[in-house]
Amino acid sequence: MVTIGTLFYTLFTRLLLIIVIIFLAIPLIFCLVLPQQLLVNNQLFRIIAQFFYWFCIRFSFLPITYKGMQNIPHKPCIIVANHQSSFDIPLIGYALKNRLHVWLAWSEIAKWPLVGFIVTRNAVLVDATSPVKGLRTLVQAINTVKENPWDLIIFPEGGRFTDGTVHDFFGGFAAIAKKIDRPVVPIKIIDVNKVYPPKSFWIYYHPITVVIGEPMIMQSDETEEAFKDRVYSWYMHDTKE
Numbered sequence: 001m002v003t004i005g006t007l008f009y010t011l012f013t014r015l016l017l018i019i020v021i022i023f024l025a026i027p028l029i030f031c032l033v034l035p036q037q038l039l040v041n042n043q044l045f046r047i048i049a050q051f052f053y054w055f056c057i058r059f060s061f062l063p064i065t066y067k068g069m070q071n072i073p074h075k076p077c078i079i080v081a082n083h084q085s086s087f088d089i090p091l092i093g094y095a096l097k098n099r100l101h102v103w104l105a106w107s108e109i110a111k112w113p114l115v116g117f118i119v120t121r122n123a124v125l126v127d128a129t130s131p132v133k134g135l136r137t138l139v140q141a142i143n144t145v146k147e148n149p150w151d152l153i154i155f156p157e158g159g160r161f162t163d164g165t166v167h168d169f170f171g172g173f174a175a176i177a178k179k180i181d182r183p184v185v186p187i188k189i190i191d192v193n194k195v196y197p198p199k200s201f202w203i204y205y206h207p208i209t210v211v212i213g214e215p216m217i218m219q220s221d222e223t224e225e226a227f228k229d230r231v232y233s234w235y236m237h238d239t240k241e
Contacts, residue, residue, distance in 0.1 A: 002202055005205070006202055006203070006204055006205070007202075009061075009203060009204075009205055010201065010202050010203045013059065013060060013061070013203055014203075016055075016059050017055075017056075020052070020055050024048055024051070024052065027044060027048060028045075028048055028118070030044070031044055031045040031048065032117075032118065032121050036102075036121065036122070036144075037148075039121060039122065040100055040101075040102060040122060040148070040150060041100065041148075045122075046098055046100070049093065049122075050093070050097065050098055052090065052093075053090045053093035053094040054094060056087070056090035056094075057090055057091070057094045060087075060195075060203075061205075062195060062205065062206070062207070062208055063207040063208070064091070064207070064208045064209075064210065065207070065208070065209045065210070066095060066210045066212070067209065067210070067211045067212065068211055068212035068213060068214075069095060069212060071185060071212045071213060071214045071215065072095065072096065072099075072185060072212060073183060073185070073215050075149075075182075075183075076100075076145070076148075076149045076150055076151055076182060077151055077152075077182050077183045077184065077185050077215060078151070078152050078153075078154060078173055078176060078177055078182050078183070078184045078185070079092060079096070079101075079151055079152065079153040079154065079184075079185050079187060080154050080155075080156055080169075080173050080184050080185070080186050080187065080231060081153070081154075081155055081186070081187040081188070081189060082155070082157060082161075082166045082167075082187075082188055082189055082235065083155035083157050083159065083160045083161070083189075084160055084161060084162055084164075084189060084192050084193035084197075085160060085162075085192045085193055085195065085196045085197060085198065086112075086160075086196065086198070087192050087195060087196045088155070088189055088192060089103075089119070091189055091192065091208070091210055092153060092187060092189075092210075095187070095210060095212060096151060099151055100148070100149060100150045100151065101122075101150055101151035101152070101153055102122055102123055102124060102144060102145065102150050102151075102152055102153070103119060103122060103123035103124070103152075103153045103154075104123065104124050104126060104137075104141055104152060104153065104154040104155075104172075104173075105119055105120065105123040105124070105125055105126065106125070106126050106158070106159070107125045107126060107127050109123075109125075124137065124140050124141045124144055124152075125137070126172075134172075137172075138172055138175055138176060141172075141176055142176055142179045142180060145176075145180060146179070146180045152176065152182075154172070154173045154176075156169040156170050156171075156172065156173050156228075157169060157170075158170050160198045161193075162193040162197045162198065163193075164191070164193060166188070166232070166235040166236070168232070169228055169231070169232050171224055171225060171228040173228070173231075174218065174224040174225070174227045174228040174231070175224050177218050177227065178218055178224060178227075183215035183216060183217050184215065184216045184217075184218070184227075184231055185212065185213065185214075185215050185216075186212075186213040186216065186231055186234050186235065187210065187211065187212050187213070188210075188211045188213075188235050189208070189209075189210050189211075190208065190209040190210070190211065191206055191207060191208050191209065192208050194206040195208060213234050216230065216231055216234070
């Protein structure tokens, strides 16, 4: 049941978000017409993105705790995170500060109004309708980031899950890590599913914890499957509340 508090909290935060989007609309439109290479490196777009992440975190008025911020390395890396809500996007973006980054996103996100359009301009879209198309996505992601000092952000579960558990990972991130020789930084987002579940209009007040693990490097004698399992095990054993 939706309480009066949830009603006012939802309407107030959504109103603030609309005001900010209107404020950012003109400079954002200017940035979004740029090719992706120029867009990601564009200083104005970086400022807009970081302001948006900061605004979502600060003006959600939620008690959000970040643990392990010091674990994000100075060099480009692959960010791997569990996925429960669209609010995961500003939670991770805020942690990256002003770092250059692109997202590996499912093609379905392109159907989302406004947010989908913006994210897809700063993302490599995954088409999982066939193994061949999925492989092409990996090749595109590798080619996109290997020559650029960009972080690549991946949700390896392949969808959003609201049961509070971390589901099995797809191994694409391990293949990319092997090809471009970059560390993987695991991030576990806890309880955001209780704040803004998928397809929900309502936003609920609840604490959120974001745990950032130490960088993990794929060893020369380690298979992609073994590395994927090692990263996944971190979520099971090292991030208990």
